[in-house]
Each structure stands twice: as structure tokens, then as C-alpha cells.
Amino acid sequence: MSPTGSEPPRMNRKKGDKGFESPRPYKLTHQVVCINNINFQRKSVVGFVELTVFPTVTNLNRIKLNSKQCRIYRVRVNDLEAAFIYNDPTLEVCHSESKQRNLNYFSNAYAAAVSAVDPDAGNGELCIKVPSELWKHVDELKVLKIHINFSLDQPKGGLHFVVPSVEGSMAERGAHVFSCGYQNSTRFWFPCVDSYSELCTWKLEFTVDAAMVAVSSGDLVETVYTHDMRKKTFHYMLSIPTAASNISLAIGPFEILVDPYMHEVTHFCLPQLLPLLKHTTSYLHEVFEFYEEILTCRYPYSCFKTVFIDEAYVEVAAYASMSIFSTNLLHSAMIIDETPLTRRCLAQALAQQFFGCFISRMSWSDEWVLKGISGYIYGLWMKKTFGVNEYRHWIKEELDKIVAYELKTGGVLLHPIFGGGKEKDNPASHLHFSIKHPHTLSWEYYTMFQCKAHLVMRLIENRISMEFMLQVFNKLLSLASTASSQKFQSHMWSQMLVSTSGFLKSISNVSGKDIQPLIKQWVDQSGVVKFYGSFAFNRKRNVLELEIKQDYTSPGTQKYVGPLKVTVQELDGSFNHTLQIEENSLKHDIPCHSKSRRNKKKKIPLLNGEEADMDLSAMDADSPLLWIRIDPDMAVLRKVEFEQADFMWQYQLRYERDVVAQQESILALEKFPTPASRLALTDILEQEQCFYRVRMAACFCLAKIANSMVSTWTGPPAMKSLFTRMFCCKTCPNIVRTNNFLSFQSYFLQKTMPVAMALLRDVHNLCPKEVLTFVLDLIKYNDNRKNKFSDNYYRAEMIDALANSVTPAVSVNNEVRTLDNLNPDVRLILEEITRFLNMEKLLPSYRHTITVSCLRAIRVLQKNGHVPSDPALFKSYAEYGHFVDIRIAALEAVVDYTKVDRSYEELQWLLNMIQNDPVPYVRHKILNMLTKNPPFTKNTESPLCNEALVDQLWKLMNSGTSHDWRLRCGAVDLYFTLFGLSRPSCLPLPELGLVLNLKEKKAVLNPTIIPEAVSGSQEASSNPGSHIHLAGFQNPFSSSQDEEEVDMDTVHDSQAFISHHLSMLERPSTPGLPKFRPASARSALLPPRAPGFEGTPTPTLKPPWALDLARKGAGKEQVPLEMSAHPATAAPLSALSKESPSKHSEHHHHHHHEHRRKKKKHKHKHKHKHKHDSREKGKEPFAFSSPASGRSVRSPSLSD
């Protein structure tokens, strides 16, 4: 960063600012990360980091870094011991003494907590005091080296250990560990500046078992054995300035594959999977070529690594010069369905290497540019690889998704700008979370955010042409690569950061076009456009009178003003018109080119220049209009509801060449169940030139139409004869041909048709017997012996078809479902499911697709009352140790059961799994599924909705999920779905709560409060590090932090407490209190930066472990102790609270401070909170690994 002199760092960067202003009073230039011990058995990591930092202000006395979970042993600055404070308000967002249970309150508090440690605002959990000896040094702006020793024990987030419990060494067991997380989560595994905007060069060292490989960002310089030859040290150098958030690590007994086409690319997978890895990655070089070609820029890093790991956090995670993938993406050449999906993942990961890793962002509000560009070039790759149809289909799909999401939740804002003081006009007030930070975002919102970002990039492309677009990207990349090669000019590195304004400036420089209106509409503003269109043909004037209305009052919508393209297909050809959508004009007159002339038989020219013969008999005799399309190029983020006659939709389906138009017409035809629609759909189905996805959609539409016209339907069930003709033997039409999936289009159609057919219903609303027999025959005669490909997905879809055929059971008086009254059709279905499910145990299929389908089918049978509803089977499949797809399918069934049967027990079981399951993805997914399919909602009454559940969920999001942003946001989503923004209705009236808060004596009487009333001495010991402060750290903080004045006494109370705690356990805590006094008094007298530190750093290295263990035990014993103390608590407690208010350590929340000031009397409430912590601790080992506990051991009082 250019030295800003004495100018204080500014936190809010204004749009249009030229360069990047660091929020920090220093510039990080280089960081060393050394992990010298990784213990898979204990799941622990020991290491150190060293940050090279140049102060940019003269009076720099505090350095804030990010660190979570890590236990920090010692910090040295230029070899001098430095004091530090660790304070992480996100561990517990709202203090538990607060009986507030409304989400609004929580969201605000959570956003404030995240802000308080947000590196983009110059904050951090770890605050290091620069030793006074160095102050002069700092004033000269000379380099500081910050050396931090840390360890990590049983991390719950950030680093994920996978340790299968089998025999053998860790390498033989396939144990591995990898970094993971949502957005900037590197702070979970080593102390750093966890911001995408603080770039530096890196040296990374990992010492691992000799049988393991450590893969990390940058170039592997060398691998060296340790002296005992049992371990190896991997030395990595990353000379391209990179943000800590883009650093990653994967360690495991990986098999290594050097890419045969690009030797600098290396692939890694878990043992035994090498053949799959070879096949899966054999395509990657083409993706490389594609991106390098369109960006006219070489891949920025000197190497690239792909690592495929188990229990992945996300399918694809891109980091500097490496990507971590889920091992479940690997597949062999026999698998059809997974191939395009995996290739997409590879391409996505690679796109993010350019934009996201190499080019990083200035701030969170610039994220959309990176996601947009990487998503956009990924789209270009899709177009090239899978064709224009697939691409357009994908764009349409994404557009539909974002439109549906925005209309549902009220808008996704790409570029939020937060005005300085105007906190009130929150740009996202419609949401139940803050969009100010990535870590407060709902996962679904973030997914949609990415989706919108790339769609908007496409809109920009529409405006300025692809050529210019690519030039802009090239410009960004070349600027960045020039900057990255400036090894010793770190102020240049900010060129590697992209900002919204910089990006827009590039666009205007390159293209000379003003895209401000577009940006204003889609980037600076949330919402999509909702058009309603209808038309009339005026024969006299030969004019098409088009009426286009907008709904811009519903949530998630916005008003559109500007050009709108309309394509009109007339008899004489296709004509594009650009309408100007203005404030008050609804009607648009479009002159028609052709007179209606149906007698003249002539070919009709289409938009793409083709000419088509059409049977025009269906047309309106007076009108020359065949069909009309509004915004055919999807140049607006919109939803169009357009009214035109059924025959027009049918013409559009048959003759319009654009797949999007075809899909739109298929959707519209659902409302026109006529023989003509049927014919149009059947024709499409048979037409082999037609895009396969359109044909698949036509299947389902045909099924719906057939059901609507069930009374007039003639002939065999829909699609049956078609399927027979396409896929069955000529001689025996009831037998399907032996599988041959060489033609993928036919394969997809063959898979889909039976699934759609099974949705057919007869007049009694039952699936026709003929259809069921047909599907059963398909299963029976399925023969894959001569096929080159696996048929597991096909068979799975056949089971889906069986499930689709199930209709609700006719039930007499809620009789119990037994085998005897089982419907004979269902018996046949069950027979198949049983056989399939059992065969899976003996001959499993790829990714267990068949088990997944069977589980879903069983749930359908249960739900329809054919089989007794019972979650036991699903619960057994949901256990850890099953393949993740199976688990998710089983959990989905349990979630559904919980909802349908309103089962409290199952809900508890799920919640327990959310807290304890070893796989982060599964935990996330359960929350996600519960949110999507909630057992009850805020608007419905349910016996499940009770106070205990509220407390449980509150605790989950408040403190139980502090190790995983995504999980916490998932819990917030669930809470919102269940209880809404305000106080849950099932809670007792809030007045009662107020009474509790005001009247101390009564509080004691209240059963919910009593257990929390404990002595103040315990709180600090057990508090997971939210306010352990160090002696000698009394330098005033910046003015904003004056409120957080450190209270030394309490701190030392707590530290002394730890030392005394073990021996004090049996005794009631209050009487012991006086003993603490001397210790704390003494330590308070110690000079800043306790001198004892320098002499005795090493002995403390061991104690933390021992103490930690001891305290674990202590934590458990604490509970009964406190319980027994209750009856007698009231008096001593009040005495204590009178005595100690001033000593009580302050908390970090501003709102909390206000709260405190108002009610000075009730200081003891804080104790409730800490008490609460300590109780939680017994359940949550995480709390013990907090760095603060490690820190406190080194307290001066101990070293005495």
C-alpha cells in the first residue's frame, strides 16, 4: 500500500476512488506458515506463522489479526515477547442472559459481531500489542516480524479431518485432512489477515508422515526428510501475492497423477481411485486451452493442482493454484450422467483460478465482479463444449432460478453500498439477515447472488459485445500479472484487486460505452422485472397492439425502463422490434408486414433464415401472426407472462428454433389440454433433431395434458407407443431392446419417458394398470450386458417411475397398514424395490443411485399410506458411514416424516445430528432441508413449536455453530422459517421476561434463571475466550473502542481461578473467592508486558494440554456443584454482585453496553451468561480449544 502517512485508515471506501486504501495501519508483505506436526489420531495441528509487516502509520501500537479456534501460545514481534488479547464476539452472538428471542435482534447483533472482527474493516479477533521497545522502530516505519506459535485441536471448522476407523497406519486407512470453509475462513486454521484484499507472498511448510503428501498453494520447492526419516517436510513458495483466504492445504496418502498433457498440472486422489482420476481429469487440458485462448492470457500460476477428497465441504473449492474437489466427482468411462457434471465442476474451478484467486477483490461489495466474470467465462466454455442449445437452456434455467428466488424473498443486491451513518436505510431490509458481510449471508442467497452476477455479466456483454468484454478481462489480467511480478513493490499489488468502479472504468475505457443505467438497474439495485403481456391484432390497420404491463410493487420486483426486444413471427417472416418501455406507456403498436393470405401455399421464413412448411389450418384466418416473443434474448432479468392463443404456442413449439422458446411454449401448453397440443408435443418428442432437454420437458407436459383430458383421451397411454417404437424390439413390442446408450440423447429420453408416463392417471385418479405393467416390464427385461455404459442411473429412474405411479391408498377409518391389506399393485412395486435395494448390498451401483431412489420410493409409499410410516429404516441409512448421497436421501425422508407426523423425537434426532455429525456438508444439508420442508412455519400452529425448541435453536445459532459460517446462517434461515423475525409466538409473554430482568429476587424464583445464577469467579474461566485480557495491555484503544476498556481485575480473577480451580472443585465457589483477590491484585501491579515472559516461554508449551484436559473434567463437575449451590445462592450472589460490578469485564457489543448502562444494578446478569457458557462446554469440546484458554495459562500469576 502506498504509505498513507499519518492519515488514519478509512474504513469506507468511496466509489470512484482511484486506488485501494487499506483499512489497516500496516501492509503485510510476506507470511510464513509452518505446520510441523499433524496428528491424525488426535486431529490436532501444531505450528507457527510469521508475518512480515510494514507499518504505514507512525504510531502503530496494535496489530489486529484474524484467528479463530487456534490456541495461541506466544507472540513475538521482532523476537520480543508481545502481549495480545483475544476477543471473538462471534463465538456467542447474544449473551445468553438475554431472554430476547427475536431474530431481528440476533441478526443485528450477529452483523455487529462479524463487523467487530471483519478484516475488511481493519478488525480482527487477535490484537497484538507492539512492544514498547519497538515503538521507535515503528515510528521509522521499519519492518516488523510477527511470530505466532499456535496449535489447533479437534477443529470443528476450517480444517476437516477424515479418519476412517479401520486397521492400519493413517496412510493405509486413507486418513486425510483439508482446509475448507465458506468465503474467507482461513483464520480457522492459522492466524492471518483473513481478507481477500490483503495480498502477500507466501512460504508454506508442512511436515507430514512419510507416506503422506501435503498439497498446498504455490510451487513445491523441495521435499525433505526429517532426521528420523519418518516424516517429510513439503516446502512451498508462492511468489504471486495472494490473499490468506485463498491459501489452502490438503494432506493425505494421495495417489499422484501428473497430467499427461500439461506436466505442470498434478492431480491427487485417495488410494485406489487412480483409474478414475485418470479418466476424470483427461479432459482438463481442453478447459485450460479454452480459457487461455479467450482471455489471451496464460494461466497465471506456474502450476495447478487438483485434489479430490472425501467429505468435501463443497463440491468445488478454488484456491490459489489449486482446487479441492469432492472425491464423488470421480467417475469411470462407463458413467454417462456424471461426466458432464464433473466437467462443469472442473471448468468452474479453473475459471475461478483467474478471477477469484489470481485476481482478488477489494471488498465484499466487489464480490459480484469476480463471481460474475468467472461465471460468465464458464458460460462461454459451456457454450463451446456443450453447444448453444445447452448454453441457452442453462441461461434460462439460471434466469428462472434467480427470478423465482427474488420474487420469493425480495431481491438480491449485487453491489451493496453502505452509507456511513445511515445504518437505518439498510439496503436489504426485506431479508432476515445482513448482507453487509459474506458471513452473515444465507447460503441460498449467496448461491443466487452468484447466479445473478454471471447473468448480469451476460447483460453487459449484450450491451458492449463479447469482444470488448474479453478485452476488459484481458486488461484486468495483464494489469494484475504486471503487478504480481513486482516482487518488492507491494504497493503495486493492489492492482491485483478488482473493484466495481475499476471494472466499470475498464469497460468504459475499452468499449467507450456508458453502461451506467444497466449497472444502476441490475447491480446497484435489487429485484427483477415482471412483465405481463397480451396482444390484439387490429385487422383494419394491420397492426399488432401489444400491451405490456409490469408489476413493480410486489417484493423482489423493480420497474424497468428502457428498450425491450419483441420478435414477431408472421407469415412473411420473423421481425424484430425494439420497444421503448417507458413510465406510462403500456400499449405498443407494431405494424405487421404481411397480409393474411392463407390460400397461398408458400414456405415461411424463420428467424434463423430457414424456411419451413407449415400447416396453417389452425391459424386465425384474419391474422398473419404465428407467434410473438417478448425479450427473446433474455436481455432483461425478468419473468414474462404472455398470453397468446394455444395454436400460437403450438406453432412456436414446432417451428421456433430457439430452445428457450420451445421450453416456454411447452410450459404454456400445459394450460391447453387439447388434441392439437398433444399432437405438437408428440411430434416434438419424435423429432430427433430437437434438443433432448426440450424433448424431456415435452414428456412431462404430455403427461399433464393427458391427465387433463383423461375423459376424452383415445388410444394407448401417452408416450407408450412412442417408447415402444423407439426402444422396444420390433418383433416383440413388450420387450425393451437390450441397453445401448451410445446415443446420449436417446438415453436421456429413454430414462425420462417412463418417469413421465408413470405420472399418468385414469378417471379414478389412479395410475393405469397398463402403465405400471409397462414400467415393471422395462425393469424385468432390462439387460445391460452388451452395453458400454453403466445403466445405474437408468435403473434408478425406473424406480423413480415406480414411485411416481403410486397414488394415495384408499384407507378405511385410518386402519393400520399391514401386509394383508396391501394393494396388489403396490405389492409388485415393493417386490421390485426390495430386490433392488437388496441387490445393492451385494452389487452396489455407482454412487448408490439405486439405493437413493429406493429410499425415496419407500418414503412415497409411506406417505401415501401403503406402508406404515416409520422413520427407522431411513435413520439407519442416515448414519455416518453410508455414502453421502444415501445419507442425504435418507435424511430427506426423515425431514419429511418429521413434518408429516409432527414428530418431536425425530426433530430432536435431526437437531442432534446437526450439532454432532462429523460431516459439515451433511449438517448443512439437514438445516437446508428442514428450511425447505419445515415441520411447521411461523404462520402455522404446531405442537412441535415450544419454548424448549426455541431455546435449542437459538443456542444453535447463537453459539453452537460459531465454527462454520455456512452452518450458522443455515440455522438462522431455519429459525426464520419456523418463527419469523419477531419473538416466537410459543414463548411466554414478554412481560414476564421484563419482570425477570428488573427484579433480581424474582429472578431467583424463576426456574429458567436459577441455574444460571452462579458465582462470578467461574465465568471467566469457562468463557471461551471472549474476554480474556492480558496484563499490561492498557494502552487505550482507538476511540471507538474506549467502551471496551479492559478490566484487569476480572481478568486476573479468571486466571487465578484457573490455577486454583482444580483444587477448589469440591468447595462451593463463593467462599473461595477471597483467596483469588491477592493473586489478582498482585498481577494487576505487574508492569505492562510481564517481564517473566521472556524467560519462561517454553515450560508453558506443555501445560496447556494437561490443563485443558483437567479443565474438561472440571467443566463437567462444575454443573452439579453449581446446582448444589443454588439454594444458598441468592444471598451470597447479591453480595458478590454489589461488590464486583466495576471489576466485571466489559463485553464487546455496543448494544450490549447500552443495555448495561441502563441497568447498572444487574451486573450479575453477565454471570448468567458465563455460567451458560460453562455449561455448554461440557458438550462442546470446541470451547476448550479456544486460544484464550491457552493464553490464560501464560498469565503472569501463573509464572510467579
Place this chain on the structure above:
Amino acid sequence: MADTASTAGAGGSGTRSGSKQSTNPADNYYLARRRTLQVVVSSLLTEAGFESAEKASVETLTEMLQSYISEIGRSAKSYCEHTARTQPTLSDIVVTLVEMGFNVDTLPAYAKRSQRMVITAPPVTNQPVTPKALTAGQNRPHPPHIPSHFPEFPDPHTYIKTPTYREPVSDYQVLREKAASQRRDVERALTRFMAKTGETQSLFKDDISTFPLIAARPFTIPYLTALLPSELEMQQMEETDSSEQDEQPDMENLALHISTDESGAEKENTSVLHQNPSLAGSRNGEETVIDNPYLRPVKKPKIRRKK
């Protein structure tokens, strides 16, 4: 041959020790057989041109012959039992002889040799009374190399075969039907068996046997079975058996879509990898030259680096 002789010796000694209690009828049979064998050995010696032989050498040869024949019997019995029969067939004997290193092809010629001696039938004390059976047709006379005292051929109807031909099932529909039901039966039987022998789960509380589900058992490494399913291994094995059969000519859809693109890409890849040995070869050659840091040898620790 040496082998059999030694084992025969051992066997012989065993029997000899048993012959001490000569009252046993089994021993009488043994002695009678032994006598016959001696005659056989003697006649063979005569045939070979010997005029006289020492008793000890005749005894040794007898011993050898006996053990050789015993071995044929024992071995043939094993072969026959191995194929789950109780009666040895000719093929058992043939296999035995082959196994013992005897060239079976030479046997017929040896049997028909001109200068062979025929041993007279052993004296039969009292002819067993064979019940008169209904004779049908003409019994075949003995061929010249079979002594006349050997039993007569049985009635022709007992061994004459009349081959009948039934059209093999070639109807496609029936075949498919058969294959399908066969597979289904096997699968059902197998899964039922597995379900019977292991833990099960059931969808109905009142009935656990109609639809038994093999209980779900978690794996220690679940992704391995999911990504390397044994099903595919089986299929791959079968595929190597049934060689390439691209009989489907309707691959005309080379149009626009994803799949063609993809299959194209796939084919390219595979063709590059498999059908282009020159490239593969050059790659192999290069392999030694590939400079990838992960392939480099691990360095020995430097001395100065002290821990």
C-alpha cells in the same frame, strides 16, 4: 514310476502284515488276486522272452503291478467322486492314466498285439446261476482281443442310442423372457438367502419375512464402494468377453447437442490414449523427463538443520 513303486511297497507291507490272520475271507481274496497277478507277470515275462525268473523278482514285479493298478483305482475313484458320481466312468480312468503319465493312445494297439498270451480263466468252483433274462435282439460277439470267458455284451437296447433332435430355443422373445426370469430368480434367491442369513429390516412391523430388506451396514470408507462399484467390475469383465458389438447403426444424430459433442470428446480422448501407441510410447519415453516437483525424490535432511 519310481514313485508308485515306493507307495506300492508301503501299501504292500501294510497288507502283508494283515495277511497273518489268514482265516479272514478278505485275505483269501487278496491271496487269490495276488496269485492271478503273479500269473500275469509271469506271462508278461514269458512274452518278453524270459525263460525263467527268480521268485524274488517276480514278487517285486507283482508288487509293482499291484500298486500300479491300485493307484489307478484309487485315483479314478477320486475323479469320479469329484464330479459327484459314485460309479467311475471310462473318462475317469482315462484321466487317471493321463495323470499317471500313461499314453492312453497306445493302449488299443497294445491290446491288439499279435504275440500276446491269453491267460486261462480262473477256475470257478460253482458257476453262479444267472437268471434267464428276456433276450432282445442279437448280442454282439466279443471282438477278437477280448477273451471269451469275459462276460457277454449286454442286450443291445441297453446301450444303443437313438439320437433325437429338438430345435434349440432361438425365438428372441422366449430367450429374453428366459434370461430375464432366470436373472430375476437368481437375484431373488440370492437376496433372500442373504436376508435370511443376516440382519434385516422390514417395512411392516407385523411381517418381517415378505419383504425382507438386508440391513443397512455402514462402511468404514463409504466412497470406495460407491465410486468403484462391484457392479461395474462385473460388467467390465463381461464386456471383455463379448467383444465389441456396435451393431446399432442409428448413430446418425451427429447434430447440435451436448451428448454428441461429448461422446466426440470422449472418443477423441480414448483414441488418443489407446489407439495411438506412438503418442503413448513417446509419453512413456518422456516420463523420465517429466519435471514435476511431486515426482522428484525426497531429499535427505541437511546436517546443519538441527531439530
